[in-house]
Amino acid sequence: MDLTYMGYEERIITPKKPVQIAGYDARIDNCSRGTMKDLKAQILVGKRNEDRFCLVTIDSLGFTVGLTNVLRERTAEILPAKMEQVMVCFSHTHAAPNAAVEKDYYESVCQSILSGVKKAEESMEPVYAGWGSGENTVGINRRGSGQPIDPRIGILKICGERQEKTKVLIVRITAHCNVLMPDNYLISPDYFGEAREVLEHRYGCKVMMVQGASGDVRPRYRQENADFLEIHPAEVHFMDISDQMKVRYTAQSQKALKNMADDICKSLEPVIDKINPKPINRISMFSVKSTFYADVPELNRARQIASEAWEQGKIDGTGWLLEVERLLNNHETRQSAEIELQFFTVNDGCLCGVPSEVMSDIAVEIWKKTSNPMVFFNGYTNGCTSYLPTAAEYDRGGYEVLWSNLLYYQYHGRVMPLNRDTADRLADEAVKAWKEY
Template sequence: MAGTSEVFAGFAEIDITPSDFRKCELIGFNRLDSFARGILHPLKAQVLILKASNQTYCLVTVDTLSFSTALTDQLRDSIAEQLHGRRKDIMVCFSHTHAAPDAAANNAAYFMFAKQKIIAAVDLASQTTFPIKAAWGIAENTIGINRRSDADATDPRIGILKISNAATDETQLLLLRVTAHANVLSSDNYLISSDYFGPTRALLEETYHCKVMMTQGASGDVISKYRQENADFLEKHPLEAAKIVHDEAAKKLIFNESIEALNKNAAAIKSAVAAVYDEIEPTAIHKLSMHSGTLTFKADVPTLERAQTIAAEAAFAGIDGSDWLEEVKSLNTKGIQTQTSQREAQFLAVNNGCLCGIADEAMCETAIDIKERAQDDFIFFGGYTNGYEGYLPTAAAYDKGGYEVLWSNLIYYKYYHRVMPFNRDTADHLAKQIVQIWQRILTS
């Protein structure tokens, strides 16, 4: 609890675009060759420091698909050391752009580069604090559409936290939470980019003369409305995507479509924000806190026969599951029937609303479920928080299978440290636990 005179904020941003992009492999698509071939938009890391009495909290947003939870915890520990604080008071949210370097594998040097840059931004933000007021608002999410052919659910909310200088009432920062995959640039793209996040921030900053941060919602099954015409086809056919690199006419046409799509998404978000901007009136901050809880998720290991069926289905999407099959076979041989993971759920609470999330790529139905169970529109749940550990399907999605539920594991199981999605009832249990934690926060 804190009055407005006791709450201060500091902000800084820094460029984390790799200096030698040619050594960086991009992550997010099943490409035959993932090495970057240029830079379309710079990548940013942004830091918001919030101070109340003797407590300091830090929100970091990063333009990348994500770091693993292990790497993200390294980053959080370094930030905590810089601020003389605790890991659980540091929240890192990733945009999930599919046009950024893979921070693992051959790009370990990129993680160290980005980490050093982010620490520098933390230092700068902590030196530039000012007294603040804040308020939440909700705009209409008009860019998110469900990418699964048999579903139409989306999270209709853009969460907006408007932060103003308590001394001058001037808006200093807009923090947006938007639910739509940052893969407007599709698998034929080899240029480093912040995807639609970058153009959106730039447009809003020009409009409102303040800094803009963005976080990603539960967008595991939500893509942006505006994309190049053949994006879905190319994602399912990596050989066709690879051919475009050598076809100058096709490459130019698709590039122009992609740029137009990025700008349309940015314009749509701007219009949505404009519709509610003046109604959001910052007030004194009476609640400011971060909370962290530990959840346990389980994934059952398939039989080898079931695994062979999954691999055969994935092969039609151009996915080679041979290595994954060997891993499943090894687990079966060792008698391992279940793989268990610990997950951190983290909350940043400001007055009557919060950002909260987990490292997994949750689906929008989970965020909607949480909102409805809590009977609270101002609980903004998202994925890609403090790392990335793969898709977390709802029970309905689990039953239908497909890329998000099954086939993606054949590619990324080495990162997830499990070979299957979490069990069918996981999203339901997650929603219940998130709501319970949030209700405790509200009454504390």
């Protein structure tokens, strides 16, 4: 049997000066004011025969697809490989730099990762791998009580050929990386950073965290005023709270980060040692692409959406309305997007994903249609674009479906979410690609 080789490297990517933070764009001031914990980029490079591949995880809300693809192309040149054999997964922390604005920071991250790829290649050795699944206890659907979440924590255990020591754990968890709310201005990987440290100490190996389909899933633990801040981030600038309350909220956030990490560790504890890594007989990284569409709303409907967003979330839709009007004046009633669905398959399981903020029920649907609980569908893969709701959630509207576009249309190039049938079509595409490849 042909052997599979892998090597690991990581880089600290914390900005060295104040930067614009991404994640709460309705906030009046987005400038960072120090660092809570360092951000990381982690690199796993592999080869099998002549094929090369690379998995990169980055503590970031998510670069635009365009910026991410530039990084993937540059990484592919080094390996060498095709761009489709480089997968970049973002944690979606809301306390990291806005790479689309901070150009120097983006370039420094790219350079760090590219040097890390070269170093990871030098450390490659034969590996075995095995999958496991733990219980996701740290995610809650923020669209209402009783709404679904993906109940699985995915685990890919990679060890040396003799299986004596675990080299890397890849942990896929589904919960928004925003324990830290808009009143936080410190750079942080959020609970991903806490969880990595706890798990690395517990298992004596490197841990890479991958964000799941968490577009509608918030973290279980947060500070007591989190619900208000999530809906009204613009109010942070005007909040009149005492120093005593600030200290109280900070302590609550720190405890919440620790609780998230501890619960993740508890969920993995009964699973990790039972995973039996085996020789790798199937490994590949590939992509399929499909075109999806978003209808531009009529002007009266757009005004209604903007009015709702302001009344319920204090989100200013002035620029968004002008863009809708411009499109309609140019007789552009539909916008399109080519969506890349990428897979990283190892033996009988895989990580797969798209750049969108995917709602959790889509991942569950793909799992059920493949009849394989080790198929983990994720968002924030190779970039971060708009929310991708299920048909049922599309009909409900709200922030994830409608109002967020008033803030982020300028980054993902559409004024509305992809149409109602997109989630079902995407799930079918994912199942088909998994079975064919």
